[in-house]
Amino acid sequence: xxxxxxxxxxxxxxxxxxxxxxxxxxxxxxxxxxxxxxxxxxxxxxxxxxxxxxxxxxxxxxxxxxxxxxxxxxxxxxxxxxxxxxxxxxxxxxxxxxxxxxxxxxxxxxxxxxxxxxxxxxxxxxxxxxxxxxxxxxxxxxxxxxxxxxxxxxxxxxxxxxxxxxxxxxxxxxxxxxxxxxxxxxxxxxxxxxxxxxxxxxxxxxxxxxxxxxxxxxxxxxxxxxxxxxxxxxxxxxxxxxxxxxxxxxxxxxxxxxxxxxxxxxxxxxxxxxxxxxxxxxxxxxxxxxxxxxxxxxxxxxxxxxxxxxxxxxxxxxxxxxxxxxxxxxxxxxxxxxxxxxxxxxxxxxxxxxxxxxxxxxxxxxxxxxxxxxxxxxxxxxxxxxxxxxxxxxxxxx
Numbered sequence: 001x002x003x004x005x006x007x008x009x010x011x012x013x014x015x016x017x018x019x020x021x022x023x024x025x026x027x028x029x030x031x032x033x034x035x036x037x038x039x040x041x042x043x044x045x046x047x048x049x050x051x052x053x054x055x056x057x058x059x060x061x062x063x064x065x066x067x068x069x070x071x072x073x074x075x076x077x078x079x080x081x082x083x084x085x086x087x088x089x090x091x092x093x094x095x096x097x098x099x100x101x102x103x104x105x106x107x108x109x110x111x112x113x114x115x116x117x118x119x120x121x122x123x124x125x126x127x128x129x130x131x132x133x134x135x136x137x138x139x140x141x142x143x144x145x146x147x148x149x150x151x152x153x154x155x156x157x158x159x160x161x162x163x164x165x166x167x168x169x170x171x172x173x174x175x176x177x178x179x180x181x182x183x184x185x186x187x188x189x190x191x192x193x194x195x196x197x198x199x200x201x202x203x204x205x206x207x208x209x210x211x212x213x214x215x216x217x218x219x220x221x222x223x224x225x226x227x228x229x230x231x232x233x234x235x236x237x238x239x240x241x242x243x244x245x246x247x248x249x250x251x252x253x254x255x256x257x258x259x260x261x262x263x264x265x266x267x268x269x270x271x272x273x274x275x276x277x278x279x280x281x282x283x284x285x286x287x288x289x290x291x292x293x294x295x296x297x298x299x300x301x302x303x304x305x306x307x308x309x310x311x312x313x314x315x316x317x318x319x320x321x322x323x324x325x326x327x328x329x330x331x332x333x334x335x336x337x338x339x340x341x342x343x344x345x346x347x348x349x350x351x352x353x354x355x356x357x358x359x360x361x362x363x364x365x366x367x368x369x370x371x372x373x374x375x376x377x378x379x380x381x382x383x384x385x386x387x388x389x390x391x392x393x394x395x396x397x398x
């Protein structure tokens with residue numbers, strides 16, 4: 001038989017068999033031959049190669065190391081306003097105890113990991129989050145600089161005797177949740193929060209309202225002792241809660257009991273004295289996990305009060321819309337209002353920068369009331385309204 005005839009017969013055979021092989025749009029997979037089965041049987045078997053926990057822990061160690069190496073090589077294109085906790089994630093570890101990682105215990109496999117593997121899981125996730133955050137904030141910084149003229153010419157910054165009444169006036173009936181962010185450790189901000197609650201109640205005297213806050217734990221059993229502790233440790237926060245109660249606003253806690261009551265593992269910051277440590281729940285991954293946990297709690301509260309206006313009072317990093325893991329991004333933007341209450345204080349001779357808008361457009365640093373009509377500019381800035389409060393002067397004793 002000539003080669004030409006052989007090729008012709010082979011081609012004809014394939015064409016005749018094609019309709020059967022591709023009758024369902026996919027080739028028919030033949031059963032493995034005896035030779036293939038024998039070859040597979042001869043291969044060495046590794047029991048539990050994929051799912052054994054010792055191998056999983058080795059994988060987590062490798063992942064933490066690789067993500068940290070990538071992080072160390074990541075260049076910064078701008079001198080960005082980033083949390084001080086960022087460098088802490090480049091170290092190998094922190095003092096560890098055999099306690100579950102709060103909300104992380106919801107992961108099916110997490111409880112069975114050793115403390116070292118839990119630590120590596122968290123560190124690897126943090127390293128990836130930092131790399132993403134640096135890139136995202138670099139891009140956001142450039143976007144803010146590109147719109148600098150718009151931010152300056154379109155700003156709303158009229159002086160008012162009570163800026164909180166002015167902020168409450170922007171909250172329409174379509175808003176279902178108000179995100180209220182503050183800077184921690186500036187105790188003179190809390191009276192401003194109370195003033196906002198007063199203004200909001202004056203605008204909506206008959207609307208149901210619920211104050212949900214990171215400064216209290218979840219659960220009715222935890223509320224009373226937490227309030228008693230708060231009244232002694234930080235009476236300014238307790239004053240906010242008393243104002244809410246007087247105005248007929250229900251109070252709910254956001255923080256999980258584990259995070260609220262347990263001292264978290266700490267991380268040392270390289271290049272700083274060993275005494276300087278960072279709360280792991282303040283890192284990017286810690287914030288992301290807590291925000292996800294809080295969103296579930298708010299959804300449960302919403303079932304109890306479907307028509308109420310929720311006032312979510314937390315740290316500004318949690319509600320800043322420009323952050324990809326922001327709690328505000330877990331709700332429809334058209335139903336969400338974001339207000340920031342920040343300190344107006346001197347820092348090395350200049351007014352302290354409080355957000356990336358201040359960093360990119362320094363002229364906005366000294367604006368005490370700041371907003372824009374444009375939703376696009378508000379989303380880039382991360383808030384709808386920002387109020388900066390100066391520290392009140394001490395009154396002389398009579």
